[in-house]
Amino acid sequence: MTTTETLRRRVQLxxxxxxxxxxxxxxVQAWLEGDTLTQGxxxxxxxxxxxxxxxxxxxxIQSFPIVCRICVPEPDTNEYLLAAALEExxxxxxxxxxxxxWIRTLVLEMSRLAAMLQVLGGHxxxxxxxxxxxxxxxxxxYVLDRFEELTGARVYHMYTVFGGVRRDLPEGFAExxxxxxxxxxxxxxxxxxxxxxxxxxxxxxxxxxxVVPEEWADEMGIxxxxxxxxxxxxxxxxxxxxxxxxxxxxEVVTTTGSDIYARAWIRRQEIAQSVDLIRQILxxxxxxxxxxxxxxxxxxxTIPPGQTYVRAEASRGEMGYYVVTDGSDKMxxxxxxxxxxxxxxxxxxxxIPGTNIADLSPLMVSLQTCPxxxxx
Amino acid sequence: xxxxxxxxxxxxSVEWEHEQRADLAQIGVAxxxxxxxxxxxKLHTPFVQLNHLxxxxxxxxxxxxxxxxxxxxxxxxxxMVCTRxxxxxxxxxxxxxxxxxxxxxxxxxxxxxGIHFPGSPRQGVPFILEGWxxxxxxxxxxxxxxxxxAHHPSRPGREHVDxxxxxxxxxxxxxxxxDDD
Numbered sequence: 001m002t003t004t005e006t007l008r009r010r011v012q013l014x015x016x017x018x019x020x021x022x023x024x025x026x027x028v029q030a031w032l033e034g035d036t037l038t039q040g041x042x043x044x045x046x047x048x049x050x051x052x053x054x055x056x057x058x059x060x061i062q063s064f065p066i067v068c069r070i071c072v073p074e075p076d077t078n079e080y081l082l083a084a085a086l087e088e089x090x091x092x093x094x095x096x097x098x099x100x101x102w103i104r105t106l107v108l109e110m111s112r113l114a115a116m117l118q119v120l121g122g123h124x125x126x127x128x129x130x131x132x133x134x135x136x137x138x139x140x141x142y143v144l145d146r147f148e149e150l151t152g153a154r155v156y157h158m159y160t161v162f163g164g165v166r167r168d169l170p171e172g173f174a175e176x177x178x179x180x181x182x183x184x185x186x187x188x189x190x191x192x193x194x195x196x197x198x199x200x201x202x203x204x205x206x207x208x209x210x211v212v213p214e215e216w217a218d219e220m221g222i223x224x225x226x227x228x229x230x231x232x233x234x235x236x237x238x239x240x241x242x243x244x245x246x247x248x249x250x251e252v253v254t255t256t257g258s259d260i261y262a263r264a265w266i267r268r269q270e271i272a273q274s275v276d277l278i279r280q281i282l283x284x285x286x287x288x289x290x291x292x293x294x295x296x297x298x299x300x301x302t303i304p305p306g307q308t309y310v311r312a313e314a315s316r317g318e319m320g321y322y323v324v325t326d327g328s329d330k331m332x333x334x335x336x337x338x339x340x341x342x343x344x345x346x347x348x349x350x351x352i353p354g355t356n357i358a359d360l361s362p363l364m365v366s367l368q369t370c371p372x373x374x375x376x
Numbered sequence: 377x378x379x380x381x382x383x384x385x386x387x388x389s390v391e392w393e394h395e396q397r398a399d400l401a402q403i404g405v406a407x408x409x410x411x412x413x414x415x416x417x418k419l420h421t422p423f424v425q426l427n428h429l430x431x432x433x434x435x436x437x438x439x440x441x442x443x444x445x446x447x448x449x450x451x452x453x454x455x456m457v458c459t460r461x462x463x464x465x466x467x468x469x470x471x472x473x474x475x476x477x478x479x480x481x482x483x484x485x486x487x488x489x490g491i492h493f494p495g496s497p498r499q500g501v502p503f504i505l506e507g508w509x510x511x512x513x514x515x516x517x518x519x520x521x522x523x524x525x526a527h528h529p530s531r532p533g534r535e536h537v538d539x540x541x542x543x544x545x546x547x548x549x550x551x552x553x554x555d556d557d
Contacts, residue, residue, distance in 0.1 A: 088396075218449060221426060307402065307432075307458075308400065309427075309454065320427065322430050322443065333431075335430040346477035
């Protein structure tokens, strides 16, 4: 066997689940020749907790502590979608107070902001530039401080309930949000821009890497920053309006390139957009009025038979809940459709062949895979 | 949504229809109609995206319901195509030739409900579970408690220690309890 043939031998490598470059509890079974990946298969199941099965056996209200665990960095989308689906099927959606709709919009946007700060740091952290994640995680912590003030919890909020939210905004919340979070984020963004988008290391490793062809967008149902980085203005907040988003002034951020750099750039722009949206929401939110509708007895509440699919724009893309009720006090079926189900399995596996082994981690971060929403 | 359902009715047999929202309609068709219908929709209508594929277990009826959610990404509307198949030896035609991501859905459904999709590439390949040899766990007749007792025998509970007694034993009758404070 010649030296060249030896180097070209196909080697199998498990990338994860114990690997600092993997996005959560999953792994990629990869085959490589030299340092080029020839094939990859996504493996999940490391934190399967049978959430969907559990929810079939619980009363509706008991599902809130479960759904928030479907995505750790961004739990609120799950809480909202569960509430929205069951409110729609029960007819309770017509009774959700105006103020609750604004607070839910605020919470979803705060959640998107926190998750995007985390993943923007991850973009460069996965390439070894560790200082930027320190900044972005700190900024994310400021958002979590406000979540703690609002909901009593930093990560799993369990704040959205049927008919509205659990409590009103504390006094002075808007001012603290401005001075303690939004102003600090805005002040830091130029420095982050400089460290990421002006960095020759990041540019060399991100431009032209992990390119997703535009024709895959419809074929595979790609959404979120991944589809917007192709130049396609697709955003659930605009396309399937919900809550108070139709009343807010914002444009869908797009760019071209469809590579890791483009996806990072989209997230950077959407952080600024989220800051602006949170300001708009706090400015326009009514100060008076109820924050939750009068609810039926949650121990005996039944919902008529029906099925629906509701969706919202998470930081990763379209998040959907398919819910079926049968007239009883429990869901017949709840099926969570997270964007990672497509991005982290089918799309990632199609992108892997030809990728350099060192680029696998940045590629996965750029797809923003969240394993618990794959295995629910 | 009325137009697309009328178009479908002109070509295929539709068992029922329901408009859930202005942007979401639902139709029910026979199992044999599903793949021809979805193929026609992908090739000749704006409903080109498969957003979701799900299963509902109607145990009391002896049937599984398969739900395909198709979306028109430019018209911003979705159509739910539902069909029912018998639970016994449940088999359904695959749609992975139409949408590559359907492979993952069909793999998971095969594992969790035991529905077979002949020709789909990863049938029988574990997705979430590992070494599973019982009834597919998302079926409603799967007894989770019995499975748990069979595979995870209960361990004896911890010995209970009353803190008051423990502190009294270590620090004396009054100890640090400050009962009279």
